[in-house]
Amino acid sequence: MHTSIHTTPLALAALALVMSAAANAQTAPATPNDEADVKALIQQLELLKANYAQEVRRLRELDMQVQAMQARLTGKTAPIAGAAPSEPLPSTAAAPPTGDGYASSAAEAQQAKQASRRSVDDVKQQTATLFTRRFTIENSLSYSRYDRKQLTLNGFLALDAIFLGNIAIENVESDSLTYNVAARWGLTPRLALNLDVPYLARKTVFQKGGAGGSAAAIAQEETTGNGIGDVSLSGNYKLFSEHGRWPETVLTVGATAPTGRAPYGVDWKVLERDDDDFIRFAVPEQQPTGNGVWQANVGLSAVKTADPAILFANLGYIHSFERSFDDLDANPDTVNPGDVKLGGSIYFGAGVAFAFNERTSLSISFSDKLSARASTRFQGGQWVKIVGSDANAATLNLGITYALNQNTTLVSLLGIGLTPDAPDFTLAFKVPYML
CATH class of the missing domain: 2.40.160.40 (monomeric porin ompg)
Known part of the structure; x- marks a missing residue:
C-alpha cells in the first residue's frame, strides 16, 4: 500500500530547523550560549507548528468550498463526471511527527478557540x-x-359556611x-x-361568570x-x-x-x-x-x-x-x-x-x-x-x-x-x- 505524505513550506521549514539543531548539537562544541540558542529554536518551531495547523484548517475550508461549487454547477451532490477526484487534504493526524503530538493538539486547540x-x-x-x-x-x-x-365574591358568609350573594368568575x-x-x-x-x-x-378573550346574577350564566x-x-x-x-x-x-x-x-x-x-x-x-x-x-x-x-x-x-x-x-x-x-x-x-x-x-x-x-x-x-x-x-x-x-x-x-x-x-x-x- 502506497501512502502519500503532504507537506507545506511551513512543515519543511520546521523540519529544517530540527535537522539544523540536531546537526549543530552533534558537531559544534558546547558553549554558554547553546541553551539560549536552543530556546530560540524551540520558540520558532512552536510558532511554525501553530501556523501549520492554521494552514491545514484553511486548506480544509477551501476544499469544502470547491466541493460545494462543483455540486452547485452540476446540480448534484457528487463531483463532476470525468473529473479527477479531489486530493484529500492533510489532516492534523497526518502532520509530521514531532515526538510529542504537539501539531495535532495545536490544531484541536485552534478549532476549540474558534468555536x-x-x-x-x-x-x-x-x-x-x-x-x-x-x-x-x-x-x-x-x-x-x-x-x-x-x-x-359579592356578599357575605352566613353561619360561617353558607355564602349569600353573587359569585362571578372572570x-x-x-x-x-x-x-x-x-x-x-x-x-x-x-x-x-x-x-x-x-x-x-x-x-384577548374576556369571560365573565355570574352574568345577570346567575353563577351558571x-x-x-x-x-x-x-x-x-x-x-x-x-x-x-x-x-x-x-x-x-x-x-x-x-x-x-x-x-x-x-x-x-x-x-x-x-x-x-x-x-x-x-x-x-x-x-x-x-x-x-x-x-x-x-x-x-x-x-x-x-x-x-x-x-x-x-x-x-x-x-x-x-x-x-x-x-x-x-x-x-x-x-x-x-x-x-x-x-x-x-x-x-x-x-x-x-x-x-x-x-x-x-x-x-x-x-x-x-x-x-x-x-x-x-x-x-x-x-x-x-x-x-x-x-x-x-x-x-x-x-x-x-x-x-x-x-x-x-x-x-x-x-x-x-x-x-x-x-x-x-x-x-x-x-x-x-x-x-x-x-x-x-x-
Whole structure:
C-alpha cells in the first residue's frame, strides 16, 4: 500500500530547523550560549507548528468550498463526471511527527478557540454587549400566551359556611404576536447604538361568570388590536474588558418613546348593566400596543468566559415619566382627563451558556422584573395608587443558538412564566445578521 505524505513550506521549514539543531548539537562544541540558542529554536518551531495547523484548517475550508461549487454547477451532490477526484487534504493526524503530538493538539486547540469565540459572540449579541461587529440587523418573531382567572365574591358568609350573594368568575386569555426589527451599530470598539422597532398583534378573550346574577350564566367577548409598539433607542458602552477574574462589563442607557397605542382613553363596549345602570361587564373595543408614557432605563451587563461555559448577568432600572391624557376613566359614559405615572421597575437576570460545537450552543437563564404600583390623578384631584398594578414577572428561559454561516445565526428561545404576572410561556425566534 502506497501512502502519500503532504507537506507545506511551513512543515519543511520546521523540519529544517530540527535537522539544523540536531546537526549543530552533534558537531559544534558546547558553549554558554547553546541553551539560549536552543530556546530560540524551540520558540520558532512552536510558532511554525501553530501556523501549520492554521494552514491545514484553511486548506480544509477551501476544499469544502470547491466541493460545494462543483455540486452547485452540476446540480448534484457528487463531483463532476470525468473529473479527477479531489486530493484529500492533510489532516492534523497526518502532520509530521514531532515526538510529542504537539501539531495535532495545536490544531484541536485552534478549532476549540474558534468555536468558543463564535459562541461568545452569539451570547454577547443577545445580551447587547458585542462591539466587534460593525453593523447587525436582527429580525425576530415572538408569541406569548397569558391566561388569568379570578374569582369575585359579592356578599357575605352566613353561619360561617353558607355564602349569600353573587359569585362571578372572570377569565382573561391573551395571545400576543410581536415582530421586531433591531439594528445595532458598532461605532467604536467600546460604543454601540441600538434601535428596536416592534409591531404587535394582540387578541384577548374576556369571560365573565355570574352574568345577570346567575353563577351558571357566562358572558364572553373577544377584542383585538395591532399596530406599531413603543420604539426604543439605547447605547452600550464597555466599561471594563474581561481580565483575569473580572468579567466584561457594559453600561446601557436608553429611552423608550410612546409610539404605540396607549391603554388610556380607549373606548369601552358595555355588555351588561344592572337595574340601577351599574356596569357589570365592559371590555375595550381594541387592544393597546404600548405603555403610553416615556421611559428611561439604565443597566449593567456582565459576561465572563469560563471554558467551556459562558456566564452572563444583568441588572437595571426603568423609570416612567408622568404624562397627561384626555380621558382616564374606563366608563364610556364619562370623560375624566388626568395624569398617569407608572411605577418604577427593577429588572435583573443571570444565566449560563454551553457551546456544544463550533455552531451550536445552549443557554439557560433566569430573569425577573419587579414593578411598583402605578398612580393616577384626575384633573384637580390628588394622586391615587392603583391597587393591583404592582407586578412580579419572573421567567425561566431556555435557548438554543445555531450558526447558519459566518454572519447569520438562528436563535430560538422558550420562556416559562414562574409567577402569575408573567406570561404562561413565550416562544421566540431571532435571526441576527452580523457584518
